[in-house]
Amino acid sequence: MSDVKLRRLDEFRWEVPKEGAMRVPGIIYASDRLMRAMGQDESPKQVANVAQLPGIVRHSLAMPDMHWGYGFPIGGVAAFDLDGGVISPGGVGYDINCGCRLMMTNLRDEEVRPQIAKVVTALFHHVPSGVGSKGSLKLPRSEEKNVLVEGARWAVKNGYGSPGDLESIEDGGCLAGADPEAVSDRALERGKDQVGTLGSGNHFLEVEVVEEIFDREVAAALGIEEGRVAVMIHSGSRGLGHQVCDDYLARLVKHVDKIGISLPDRQLACAYIQSPEGRQYLSAMACAANYAWANRQMLMHWTGEALERALGMSPRDLGMRLIYDVCHNIAKIEEHVVDGKRVRLCVHRKGATRAFPPGHPALASKFQKTGQPVLIPGDMGTGSYVLVGTGRAMEETFGSTCHGAGRVLSRAAAIKASKGRAIRREMEDRGVLVMAAAKGTLAEEIPEAYKDIDEVINVVHGAGLSRKVARLRAIGCIKG
Amino acid sequence: MKPYHTFDHTADLGLIVTGKSTGDLYENAAVAVFDIITDLGRVEARETRRISVEGDGLEDLLINYLREILYLYNGERWLLKEIRVIRADDNMLEAEARGEPLDGRKHEIRKEIKAVTYHQARVRKMKKGWEARVIFDV
Numbered sequence A: 001m002s003d004v005k006l007r008r009l010d011e012f013r014w015e016v017p018k019e020g021a022m023r024v025p026g027i028i029y030a031s032d033r034l035m036r037a038m039g040q041d042e043s044p045k046q047v048a049n050v051a052q053l054p055g056i057v058r059h060s061l062a063m064p065d066m067h068w069g070y071g072f073p074i075g076g077v078a079a080f081d082l083d084g085g086v087i088s089p090g091g092v093g094y095d096i097n098c099g100c101r102l103m104m105t106n107l108r109d110e111e112v113r114p115q116i117a118k119v120v121t122a123l124f125h126h127v128p129s130g131v132g133s134k135g136s137l138k139l140p141r142s143e144e145k146n147v148l149v150e151g152a153r154w155a156v157k158n159g160y161g162s163p164g165d166l167e168s169i170e171d172g173g174c175l176a177g178a179d180p181e182a183v184s185d186r187a188l189e190r191g192k193d194q195v196g197t198l199g200s201g202n203h204f205l206e207v208e209v210v211e212e213i214f215d216r217e218v219a220a221a222l223g224i225e226e227g228r229v230a231v232m233i234h235s236g237s238r239g240l241g242h243q244v245c246d247d248y249l250a251r252l253v254k255h256v257d258k259i260g261i262s263l264p265d266r267q268l269a270c271a272y273i274q275s276p277e278g279r280q281y282l283s284a285m286a287c288a289a290n291y292a293w294a295n296r297q298m299l300m301h302w303t304g305e306a307l308e309r310a311l312g313m314s315p316r317d318l319g320m321r322l323i324y325d326v327c328h329n330i331a332k333i334e335e336h337v338v339d340g341k342r343v344r345l346c347v348h349r350k351g352a353t354r355a356f357p358p359g360h361p362a363l364a365s366k367f368q369k370t371g372q373p374v375l376i377p378g379d380m381g382t383g384s385y386v387l388v389g390t391g392r393a394m395e396e397t398f399g400s401t402c403h404g405a406g407r408v409l410s411r412a413a414a415i416k417a418s419k420g421r422a423i424r425r426e427m428e429d430r431g432v433l434v435m436a437a438a439k440g441t442l443a444e445e446i447p448e449a450y451k452d453i454d455e456v457i458n459v460v461h462g463a464g465l466s467r468k469v470a471r472l473r474a475i476g477c478i479k480g
Numbered sequence B: 001m002k003p004y005h006t007f008d009h010t011a012d013l014g015l016i017v018t019g020k021s022t023g024d025l026y027e028n029a030a031v032a033v034f035d036i037i038t039d040l041g042r043v044e045a046r047e048t049r050r051i052s053v054e055g056d057g058l059e060d061l062l063i064n065y066l067r068e069i070l071y072l073y074n075g076e077r078w079l080l081k082e083i084r085v086i087r088a089d090d091n092m093l094e095a096e097a098r099g100e101p102l103d104g105r106k107h108e109i110r111k112e113i114k115a116v117t118y119h120q121a122r123v124r125k126m127k128k129g130w131e132a133r134v135i136f137d138v
Helices: A032-038 A043-050 A109-126 A141-150 A152-157 A163-168 A185-191 A216-222 A238-259 A276-311 A391-396 A411-417 A423-429 A439-444 A453-462 B022-037 B058-074
Strands: A007-010 A013-016 A026-029 A056-067 A074-081 A099-108 A204-213 A228-235 A321-327 A329-338 A341-350 A373-377 A384-389 A433-436 A466-479 B004-009 B012-019 B047-054 B078-088 B092-101 B115-125 B130-137
Touching: A013 A043, A026 A043, A032 A056, A032 A453, A043 A056, A043 A074, A056 A453, A099 A109, A099 A276, A099 A373, A099 A384, A109 A204, A109 A228, A109 A276, A109 A433, A109 A466, A141 A152, A141 A185, A141 A276, A152 A163, A152 A276, A163 A321, A185 A238, A185 A276, A216 A384, A216 A466, A228 A276, A228 A373, A228 A466, A238 A276, A238 B058, A238 B115, A276 A321, A276 A329, A321 A373, A329 A391, A373 A453, A384 A453, A411 A439, A411 B004, A411 B012, A423 A433, A423 A439, A433 A439, A453 A466, B004 B022, B012 B022, B022 B058, B022 B078, B022 B092, B022 B130, B047 B058, B047 B078, B058 B078, B058 B092, B058 B115, B058 B130
Parallel strands: A026 A056, A433 A466
Antiparallel strands: A007 A013, A013 A026, A056 A074, A074 A341, A099 A228, A099 A321, A204 A228, A204 A466, A329 A341, A373 A384, A384 A466, B004 B012, B012 B130, B047 B092, B078 B092, B115 B130
């Protein structure tokens, strides 16, 4: 149970008042019900811990899907001044640029549903997934380094998808400043045969149907139509990203002792953004982020191939197209307005999604009117939401919103709750055909292990951090 | 009885290990990690790997050590069956691990442990022997 005091500000916001070593107050976005669950773990304390880091600007923030992480809470957002502020690998997370990608197809619900077993089986066999999954590609070091520098562009250049996809990816699928020299041999070793693999744990590929449209105009502009079939991919930078995080944590734990930053939790280890150590981590992090974008670009390509094969369709008839690709574990150098002044900040989003408003210069011209698409997956077999970014998010949360449903049950508790139950069968009864590479995964990922996605979305919509556009329902799912 | 048990941490995996001495604690911790990853009954001690780590104090040493232990699987696709600590003090540890390369036809991966975290890590002396607590990213 968290011993942190909370003060309610309004319907959707709670303040963690500034106390002790906190440099700024914390703000948690939640409903009554979500807050009751959050108050039972140590995540509010983690919001307060992040508020102690040097150079933090305005607030230590948490989204309604927040849960207890290590160091930063999952669902945490924190921005730091480039002068005197820090970058923290733990504030990005192990799975650097873990994120989501949504593709629409020309297919209709009623065409696919009778063939869903065939479709899910084809995806399961064609898209590498599962523990330690290796791709069909083994990259020589020099080529792997190109992936790290070019991201999704590398994948497009090598025949995965088309150049037009890049403008529908956050940052064009390539984060600037990537330097492979900042990435260890160990990380390169772990990454050599995993690009184009889904991975295990909470990563998935889901076949979904657009069930409800909330904003007709924006949905139409984005190419989202009721009753059409879509595919959502949730994956990240695999072993390479984990190794980058781990390498820099080890290094920065020593570094903070040397430069005398005192931390409430060593997992918050950090370096000044402008220091050689800080810049080096940012260069390595960009490499891992780019690896993840190449990864999702390839997963999309294989998804298309699997669907074409299963349904006996041409790419043209299938008409699969990328709607958007977001990252939800990342730190970015961005421009924001603080106290009326334009400043450049390093925004950490750990289990949080960027939500830039219409007219933002970072968005491709096709999103200038709609705002940035925000993709939020629910728990296994529930479906997903598409939202768009808002001006309010820019003002309050450094252009950020939630990233998912957020866990409520630990993995062990979920396994316990699913004892004696046929989870696959239960999912089928709910209209979702699931195939998983590992036996344990299904039990760990049962729907009640997560918060109610509708409630999380209603909070970010109600608080104005993003606006609902469409809800998608799952009909098929492959898990690692 | 196994000298370890796991505990709940929302999205992650907590581990509490005990040992008669610090050396015993380190040995038990490595075996616990691989007992969670795979069925140790199917792993044979055919090869030897040497582990050598340093740390600033017991917690830091334990985490640096577990980082090496995890890399055996995550980086080298190698499964540990047993380990013997050769030398250890508060700041350094040398050990010899025995096991074999992962073979998809022979071994089953039950669970991936992706990284060890510093969050609430603790090593302490108990009335009888030693106890360590760590949280893993899975």
